[in-house]
Amino acid sequence: MEFSNEIQQTPFLQLVSQRKSIRRFNEKKLKREDILTCLEAARLAPSAENAQPWRYLVIDDPDIKKRFANEAFSGIYSVSKFAQKAPVLILVMARLNVITHRVGKQIQNIQFHLIDIGISGEHLVLQAEELGIGTCWMGWFSTRKTRKFFSIPKKFKIAALLAMGYYDKKPSRKRKRKQIKEIVWFNKMDSD
Amino acid sequence: MEFSNEIQQTPFLQLVSQRKSIRRFNEKKLKREDILTCLEAARLAPSAENAQPWRYLVIDDPDIKKRFANEAFSGIYSVSKFAQKAPVLILVMARLNVITHRVGKQIQNIQFHLIDIGISGEHLVLQAEELGIGTCWMGWFSTRKTRKFFSIPKKFKIAALLAMGYYDKKPSRKRKRKQIKEIVWFNKMDSD
Numbered sequence: 001m002e003f004s005n006e007i008q009q010t011p012f013l014q015l016v017s018q019r020k021s022i023r024r025f026n027e028k029k030l031k032r033e034d035i036l037t038c039l040e041a042a043r044l045a046p047s048a049e050n051a052q053p054w055r056y057l058v059i060d061d062p063d064i065k066k067r068f069a070n071e072a073f074s075g076i077y078s079v080s081k082f083a084q085k086a087p088v089l090i091l092v093m094a095r096l097n098v099i100t101h102r103v104g105k106q107i108q109n110i111q112f113h114l115i116d117i118g119i120s121g122e123h124l125v126l127q128a129e130e131l132g133i134g135t136c137w138m139g140w141f142s143t144r145k146t147r148k149f150f151s152i153p154k155k156f157k158i159a160a161l162l163a164m165g166y167y168d169k170k171p172s173r174k175r176k177r178k179q180i181k182e183i184v185w186f187n188k189m190d191s192d
Numbered sequence: 193m194e195f196s197n198e199i200q201q202t203p204f205l206q207l208v209s210q211r212k213s214i215r216r217f218n219e220k221k222l223k224r225e226d227i228l229t230c231l232e233a234a235r236l237a238p239s240a241e242n243a244q245p246w247r248y249l250v251i252d253d254p255d256i257k258k259r260f261a262n263e264a265f266s267g268i269y270s271v272s273k274f275a276q277k278a279p280v281l282i283l284v285m286a287r288l289n290v291i292t293h294r295v296g297k298q299i300q301n302i303q304f305h306l307i308d309i310g311i312s313g314e315h316l317v318l319q320a321e322e323l324g325i326g327t328c329w330m331g332w333f334s335t336r337k338t339r340k341f342f343s344i345p346k347k348f349k350i351a352a353l354l355a356m357g358y359y360d361k362k363p364s365r366k367r368k369r370k371q372i373k374e375i376v377w378f379n380k381m382d383s384d
Binding site: 006010011032034036039040043044046052054055056057061064108109110114115118122123125131139143151152159160178180184186187 | 236
């Protein structure tokens, strides 16, 4: 099947097409107003049983950010050091909840709160893109040192980190994506 | 802290504000072109290590959909029967991958592919919203019977189901969300 000539151009497709993960930030500060607008988009996300498990710890104090980055990106995580130059880091956590965590895991064998974290965090990312602010989803940092640094209670699962800031230019390299026929089937599974 | 007067109005905030989970669909058929446009938005999502774990099985054949719904929404899952009236159901799966699944789980203790599924699936949902198409994320259906019905190999984890279609009107009830101060901290964790 060939699908590509059936796809329309839409404003939303334009937004998701132009978004790229930003790993080189410039020094321009982010306004709290803009950060809050992104968080508002995240807040309005749908979630399993409307549990809204997402919690965001915004790190925009330069001194705290520097000390945190020294911990979180040390040792085997040093490949993530680029993020210490981001003017803002946002720690994304999930508040574990009986229904979506325990029941979800035991009956459906799926951690719905992680899907919800993806949904909400991507609202933040796309709102940032619309405001001209770059972001990068990060999974590779010391969650152990992060928990210790901020004294994060066990009831919050540390899920990801978002680096956020302005940039001089987007990376020219286009990250490849699988073709639509590699990820979509209609009405039956074909062989992989 | 009071934040709400600092939030700007943006086109993207408008889009996420107007989206509601739709559980009552009308009979108008969806065009493949529109479904594919939504899938294109999903395809372009970012993912951990660019693994693109998402796989979408689109069920838009009325007969297959009916037989599938009879299986997936039976017994304890009958509360999800509303979805059998959706003109399209999309099964969202994750292709398990060594790096994001095994390494992610063992070192970082996080299933990145589920976050990725949330990110990509929400791209689909927001593109649908922009096209005037309603959706509903669903987690409550028989994954066991779903796997059997479509003979889905074990390497695909069944993550969620999206109901999709046109609607006569959106539900008037506004689902409550936590306030921003309940989900956001700045530079340190306050007590919960």
